[in-house]
Amino acid sequence: MALHHARAIARSGGLAQLVAVADPVPASLASVRQASLGVREFPSLEELLATVAVDVVHVCTPANTHATLARAALGAGCHVYVEKPFAESTVAAEQVLSLASRQGLQVCPGHQCLFERPAVRAQALLPYLGDVVHVESFFAFTPAGPRPTGTAPLAPHHQLLDILPHPVYLLEHFLRQGDARSPIDLIAIEVGPQGTVHALVRCGRLTGTLVVTLEGRPVQHYLRLVGSHGMAQCDFVVGTVQRLLGPGTSGIDKVLAPFRLARQLVGEATSTLSTRVIPRQRSYPGLTEITAAFYRAIQSGSAPPVSPDSILATQRICDQIAAVILPTTGTAAPVRPVPPTIATGGSAVAVTGATGLLGSEVVRELTHAGTAVRAVVRREPAPWEQIPGVEYVVADLGAPLATGALRGCRVVVHCAAETRGSWDAHQRNSIDATRHLLSAAAAARVRAIVHVSSLGVLADGASQRKAAPDESTPPAPNSQDRGPYVWGKLESERLALRLGEELGLQVKVVRPGAIIDSRHFDPPGRLGRRVGPVFVAVGSPRDQLAVVERSLAARTLAWLALHFDEAPETLHLVAPQPPTKRDLVTLLRRTNPDLTVVWLPRALLLPLAWLSIALQKVLHPRRPAMNPARAFAPQPVDTTRIQALAPLVLTQSPRRSAAASSPTGAVTGAGEDPRPRPRGHQGSSLARRISGE
Structure with a gap:
């Protein structure tokens, strides 16, 4: 965030100059240094204030430090810009504002959306809307994934x-x-089971609605104003404002309204895109404008761009919503740092990566089996992520793990791994994490490890054999040419097996294919890529892909943990009858009816892949060149072992589905789709009957 502020200061029209930055993390200082040459650097704000004379301090640190740093800056006689959230509580916000008032200094919060084009346009339209009767503020966003640092x-x-x-x-x-x-x-608030917030906020005779959701798609941020003489809708993602002024009650008004809105949307979107892309806007919209307004207010001695009353009103509402969200709900065991204080007598199963796509489902399966589960997680899970009865332990596997984190467990299901990011991130969160986990397991006298690897670790020659590769197929001798993910998976598998022998641990390896969920289908990478409203499917429709339903994968891992002695040493965890790319595209079309699918034959992909390899060798000669064609190659796999195991897993599963209890269920754990199949394509392999296995 500090980098965006540095750019905003540079674009403030000469109103101010960035002279110093403070951050205890050297990498953060380096990023600001690239944007602002000649800026002095300090490890702390205290040292900066004691060394350099400054007029304004921008606080861009984590929210729990905002109030403390703001008070320190005010105490040194500096005006302060504080990023949102302004403070962790209304009391802390009042203390900051009270100190600023006594010192005769100004404070500005990070409310830059008020200075974005849509909000400015909406403010100008207010006189034409008549009496405002409704205000709606809506925000749907996707939670951020792991940071680039891992x-x-x-x-x-x-x-x-x-x-x-x-x-x-x-x-x-x-x-x-x-x-x-x-x-x-x-006046009213409701928080849904997945964190969707609905609230009613009243100001005198006027009541507005607030909706904030992690689940809603697409990503949206809009403000809707309805008055007695018209309406305006502001889109902060696209940067547009659409309006309908006038009574709009006549027949011709109703007929023309959608065309008027469509014309405005096309014109506004085109204009906004040009202003954002052509000048290469590199900071948050509105940030430069609110920063400049703050500086002008300081220089002129006028009122700040956001009043203290507005800051406190915003803080109070946020505090009230936080009070509803933060308490842990249900009967989940409390989240605790390591080491835990609850001993389980050696009967618990520990699951790493327990808030991930696969790990969370494994935890559910184990709890349904009546097993004590200790979920080892990198971050505190949200209240709606916590499963009743599960003990959550916050521990970063990228660092040495306290022995107490696994004490009392008899089996560890190791699902945690890096899924994106740099080579360093995969080294830390896949390879180093495996080393730390197995070392802690040995110290805690845990002797059974189910290590989740990936089918991607298999040698290339395996896919060229006449017979499909099975569990005896060796891993690739060198995985660096496949990218950091496969490299991290392969090296962590090798490390787990080696440490298992050295530390006296029994390590059993599970290599899942791409994990899918037919109910909320997200196409696996080997199928192709989505480009806006078009999905480019790569390869032949007849190519098979080694995928596995999330439910079957979780049930299998839970079964392996509970029947460890009976489990095979290695298992390729895929659908017993792998689907073709045509099957998966059919499933994609069912869940995305507006999507256009285009097939790209491998014959056209190969020349592009060769060109990509050549460019990589020229641009990055020290890095291994990755072959993009390999990412879309078919995956023939011998399914003999999983075909034998799947019926056993499903019949002994604590949550027996229709697939296990009736001859018409799906081996993958996904029920039959009630909608008719396209003619000429009967019986997707994602929904094979057990009787046919």
């Missing part, structure tokens, strides 16, 4: 609270336009 992101509920001020202060600001004297009150 460290864990904020938990989803903390990410929600981090962005919450944006829709709240927009709602507060425009409610006050209808009634500037009345107080702002949160």
Whole structure:
């Protein structure tokens, strides 16, 4: 965030100059240094203030440090810009504002959306809307994944609270336009099971609605104003404003309204795109504008761009919503740092990566079996992520693990791994994490490890054999040419087997194919790529892909943990009858009816892949060149072992599905789709009957 502020200061029209930055992390200082040459660097704000004379301090640190650093800057006689959230509580915000008032200094919060083009346009339209009767502020976003450094992101509920001020202060600001004297009150709030917030906020006679969701798609951020003489809708993602002014009650008004809105949308979107792309806007919209307004207010001694009353009203509403979100719900065991204090007498199963796509489902399967589960997680899980009865232990496997984290466990299911990021991130969160986990397991006298690897580790020659590769097929001798993910998976598998022998651990390896969920289908990477409204499917429709339903994968891993002695040493965890690419595209079309699918034959992909390899060798001669064609290659796999195991897993599963209890169920754990199949394609291999296995 500091980098965006550095750019905003540079674009403030000469109103200010960045002279110093403070951060205890050298990498963060380096990023700002690239944007602002000649800036002095310090490891702390205290040292900066003691060395350099500054007029304004921008606080861009984590939210729990905002109030402390703001007070320190004010105490040194500096005006302060504080990123959102302004503070962790209303009391802390009041202390900052009170100190600023006593010192005669100004404070500005990070409410830059008020200075974005849509909000400015909406403010100008207010006189034409008549009396405002409704204000709606809506924000749908996707939680951020792991950071580029490989460290864990904020938990989803903390990410929600981090962005919450944006829709709240927009709602507060425009409610006050209808009634500037009345107080702002949160009169009703409901938080859904996955963290979707619905709230009613009242200002005098006017009531507005607030919706913030992690689940809603697509990503949206809009403000809707309805008045007695028209409406305006502001889109902060696209940067557009659409309006309908006038009573709109006649027949011709109703007929022309959608065409008027469509014309405005095309024109506004084109204009906004040109202003953002052509000048290569590199900071958040509105940030430069609010920064410049703050500096002008300081120089002229006028009122700050955001009033203290608005800051406190926003903080109070956010505090009230946080009070509903933060308490742990249900009967889940409390989240604790290591070491845990609850001993389980050696009967628990530990699961790493327990908030991930696969790990969370494994935890559910084990709890349904009545097994004590200890979930080892990198970050505190959101209340709606916690499963009742599960003990959650927060531990970073990228660092040495305390022995107590696994004490009392008899089996560890190791699902945790890096899924994106740099080579260093995969080294830390896949390879080093495996080393730390097995070392802690040995110290805690855990002797059974189920290590989750990947089918991607198999040698290339395996796919060229006449017979499909089975569990005896050796891994690739060198995986660096396949990218950091496969490299991390292969090296962590090798390390797990080696450490198992050295430490006296029994390590059993499971190599899943791409994990899919037919209910919420996200196409695996080997199928192709989505480009806007078009999906480019690569290869032949007849190519088989080694995928596995999430439910079957989780049930199998839970079964292996509970029947460890009976489990095979190695298992390729795929659908017993792998689907073709045509099957998966059919499933994709069912869930995305507006999507256009285009097939790209491998014959056309290969020349592009060769060109890509040549460019990689020229541009990055020290890095291994990756062959993109390999990412879309078919995956023939011998399924003899999983075919024999799947019926046993499903019949002994604590949550026996229709697949296990009736001859018409699906081996993959996905039920038959009730909709008719396209003619000429009967019986997708994702829904084979057990009787046919």
